[in-house]
Amino acid sequence: MAKRDYLQNLMRDLESHTEVRRFGSGWLSGFFALLFAISGFFMVVALRFPDWFATPELEVVKGWTGFRGAVHLVLLASYGLSLLSLLLRPRKILGLTALMIGLAAALMGGANVQPAETRDWGIFFGLDFFVVNLLVTGFMFAPLERAFPHRRAQRLFRTEWREDLFYYLVSTMFVQVLGFLALAPQAFVNDHTSSWAAFRAGVASLPWVVQFAIVLVASDFVQYWFHRSFHRFPFLWGFHAIHHSAKSMDWLAGSRMHFVEIILLRSITSLPLFTLGFSPSVMQAYIGFVYVWSSLLHANVGGNFNRLGHWLATPRFHHWHHGLEREAFDVNFAIHFPFLDKLFGTFHLPKDRWPENYGIPEDVPKNYAGQFLYPWTRTGKKTDGAPAE
16 A cells, blocks of 8 residues: 555656746756666666666667766766755655665666676567667657647646556567567568569669668558558557557657557568668668657647648648547548658648547557457447547
8 A cells, every 4th residue: 555655646746737847846856866767777777687688789889988987977867866856845755766766776786787697588678778768769859849839738747648658668678579570571571582682682772862762652651551451440440549549649659559550560661671672771760760750740849830741741740640530530641751641532731720639539448458458358339429440
């Protein structure tokens, strides 16, 4: 009971209204203390157990001479900010929680921790990848949403943020498992298409920029029909409904996707990259670009962009795809290029207007386990105004 009350009080303080988060209240220092403490703790865990919790692709980052010094500075910042929050804030739970997590990281060895001898099972959970993604993407979009918001009253810790953060954690920590399942079709195609060697060599000889442009257009064409099919067929919609169940839009909402849909989407979009001869650097650039672009499309960022939205996907263009109004049903499937929606009759971008509400008229479970099972437990019943299947 005490543990549950503690967590409830922590969540209540994180989700407090903006008027009590003013500068000097101790909330900002407590929030950043908690953010840095958790980030530092996860990095220490990844350094302590690299076989289990470190992403091999990030080894070059951890091998940098200043990396451990950076982790040390993050932990020191969490200590200092947690003490400041404890001094300023009547509610002490943010600062106290950050201080305890930071002390746990120090007791584990801090930035100087040495790897423990563990059995390598060949499977890892990318805690370091989660931290890097969260910090980079968060520090990119959270200030942008504060500076140029569509809905100014929407809080950083808005409704359902915990569910979306959990999806973010799952999709980054399980990057190896997801990658293995998504790349299985590519391995099969490569093994049975040895006669494509000349074609692949021709693709690889194209200029880098041309390769990148081809990948953007081709993948968006495939994603358009992939996306549209998940709206068209009831069983597939059961998976995609999880993504649309978010009632608020911000950069974190884009991570809310069913485990199965993530695997299918990654396998479809990576198929041309891995089987048609595109340069590995093009593949890496495309993955990074899509990751950032998807966060931007879901972000709580204003700007009507009436003309640009007809040629390039913008937040307003994609927000209409998530709208709860009837006019928003089954529109704007493209991820990058709205001309695909124009070509196939699904374009919708009324001048200077945004959707009033987001979500779907279905009772989607709130917990992750219920959402995972939703495609199989969904009854298909809809409230008045729901889109027809």
